[in-house]
Amino acid sequence: xxxxxxxxxxxxxxxxxxxxxxxxxxxxxxxxVFVHGNGDSAALWQTTIWRFESNGWPRDRxxxxxxxxxxxxxxxxxAQPGRSSTAESMxxxxxxxxxxxxxxxxxxxxxxxxxxxxNTIRNYVQNGGGDRVVSHVVLGGNPAHGIWAVKGRxxxxxxxxxxxFLQRLNAPKNAExxxxxxxxxxxxxxxxxxxxxxxxxxxxxxxxxxxxxxGFDGPALKGATNLVLPRVDHRETSFSPAAFEATWRFLTGxxxxxxxxxxxxxxxxxxxxxxxxxxxxDPASGNFxxxxxxxxxxxxxxAVDPASGTRRGPAAWEQTIxxxxxxxxxxxRPTAYEFVLAAPGYATTHIYRNAFPRSSGIVQLRxxxxxxxxxxxxxxxxxxxxxxxxxxxRDRMRFDGQSTPPGVPPKxxxxxxxxxxxxxxxSRPVEAEFNGERVVGRTWPLAQGEVSVLELTY
Numbered sequence: 228x229x230x231x232x233x234x235x236x237x238x239x240x241x242x243x244x245x246x247x248x249x250x251x252x253x254x255x256x257x258x259x260v261f262v263h264g265n266g267d268s269a270a271l272w273q274t275t276i277w278r279f280e281s282n283g284w285p286r287d288r289x290x291x292x293x294x295x296x297x298x299x300x301x302x303x304x305x306a307q308p309g310r311s312s313t314a315e316s317m318x319x320x321x322x323x324x325x326x327x328x329x330x331x332x333x334x335x336x337x338x339x340x341x342x343x344x345x346n347t348i349r350n351y352v353q354n355g356g357g358d359r360v361v362s363h364v365v366l367g368g369n370p371a372h373g374i375w376a377v378k379g380r381x382x383x384x385x386x387x388x389x390x391x392f393l394q395r396l397n398a399p400k401n402a403e404x405x406x407x408x409x410x411x412x413x414x415x416x417x418x419x420x421x422x423x424x425x426x427x428x429x430x431x432x433x434x435x436x437x438x439x440x441x442g443f444d445g446p447a448l449k450g451a452t453n454l455v456l457p458r459v460d461h462r463e464t465s466f467s468p469a470a471f472e473a474t475w476r477f478l479t480g481x482x483x484x485x486x487x488x489x490x491x492x493x494x495x496x497x498x499x500x501x502x503x504x505x506x507x508x509d510p511a512s513g514n515f516x517x518x519x520x521x522x523x524x525x526x527x528x529x530a531v532d533p534a535s536g537t538r539r540g541p542a543a544w545e546q547t548i549x550x551x552x553x554x555x556x557x558x559x560r561p562t563a564y565e566f567v568l569a570a571p572g573y574a575t576t577h578i579y580r581n582a583f584p585r586s587s588g589i590v591q592l593r594x595x596x597x598x599x600x601x602x603x604x605x606x607x608x609x610x611x612x613x614x615x616x617x618x619x620x621r622d623r624m625r626f627d628g629q630s631t632p633p634g635v636p637p638k639x640x641x642x643x644x645x646x647x648x649x650x651x652x653x654s655r656p657v658e659a660e661f662n663g664e665r666v667v668g669r670t671w672p673l674a675q676g677e678v679s680v681l682e683l684t685y
Contacts, residue, residue: 250480256284258331261291264342266516269293270591277488277585278471292323293518302383309504313385313392316347321355335362341465345369349396353408365474367416367465369446374424376440405450413451414477422461423641431641460640466614490584497555498590500524500548520552524570533563535656536669568594574678579668595678604648606670608679610659616640625660
């Protein structure tokens with residue numbers, strides 16, 4: 228297990244974060260580029276961007292992009308369909324930073340990454356010239372020393388602490404043994420013990436009871452400011468209010484005015500429609516996320532009653548998705564929405580979302596495929612939390628009357644979705660709640676290839 232690295236307890240973070248940071252200029256905020264994690268998309272940064280905007284960071288200085296193939300290769304040195312190498316990820320980020328610098332006229336950027344995105348950022352700063360144009364880096368839940376470090380276990384994976392990739396990244400940079408590239412200000416954010424990918428036991432990587440040789444402090448880096456956020460899960464190291472507060476303090480030396488998005492008078496929504504590739508190792512799964520455009524999909528948007536999921540009139544927006552995958556912009560109202568996606572090879576997917584408090588250009592939408600194991604149901608409802616996990620010991624939850632959503636383990640934050648298979652296809656409301664956020668949708672007949680998704684915002 229790695230030795231204990233320098234950390235800051237949350238209670239004394241305020242003064243120390245300011246002291247450890249050379250703050251960004253207040254006159255003209257530098258652009259921020261957000262880098263998502265393994266298998267994820269730019270959409271996960273939506274609430275983070277809202278918080279930055281609500282505290283005065285200009286919207287046109289906040290950038291989140293989709294890596295086309297967000298999943299890492301099983302072996303970084305071996306080409307694999309639908310997956311990306313560390314070199315490809317670095318090249319993608321380098322091109323994105325160069326585009327942002329050119330479009331804004333800025334000379335430096337701030338990089339903020341979650342999980343695998345931290346590997347990409349570190350690689351770019353250390354090996355891709357990023358040290359010349361990056362002022363600050365914030366890494367949330369980055370498996371900086373691997374998810375495992377077991378000899379003989381997939382040592383070619385970028386998530387192995389024994390991989391050549393991580394060994395090079397973590398090589399000492401100076402006499403003090405710092406693991407971060409000098410000349411850039413670094414902040415790492417980690418959980419105390421609730422990050423599924425920083426665990427001494429291999430439960431979440433398919434080897435329960437076997438040591439990973441990685442400690443809870445695996446995301447910390449010598450030479451960085453390392454902050455512990457109690458009880459947050461893997462994604463909450465980046466997307467929670469606590470993560471935003473720590474990031475804002477690190478960048479500005481001040482407390483944020485608000486931790487929640489401030490509603491706007493008018494809201495414009497747009498984004499991208501993407502699909503699911505077929506995993507060549509498990510074609511029946513139907514779940515191989517990529518961020519490629521799903522051209523030809525049909526999107527309909529309905530305003531719905533937030534208490535029942537019932538539609539309030541005809542579609543407020545309809546569009547056939549073009550080759551770029553983009554949809555919108557749509558002038559939203561302060562109400563809940565049902566996004567309906569129909570595309571060949573997919574279930575007609577009804578995605579229920581709460582009212583959007585602010586505009587967003589990264590409302591990414593993806594239809595579902597029906598797994599063979601679920602085809603015996605009359606209706607299927609999925610409850611999902613993209614920006615965090617479900618923790619039965621920590622969170623207050625209900626899903627269609629059940630206090631513990633199906634599939635959520637009694638301990639640990641390792642599952643971010645739950646599904647209910649219903650024995651009736653009669654249309655009715657289904658309610659899901661998570662720590663005060665309530666989403667209501669309606670059931671649809673699975674026999675007609677229709678699925679409901681209740682998606683949390685926070």
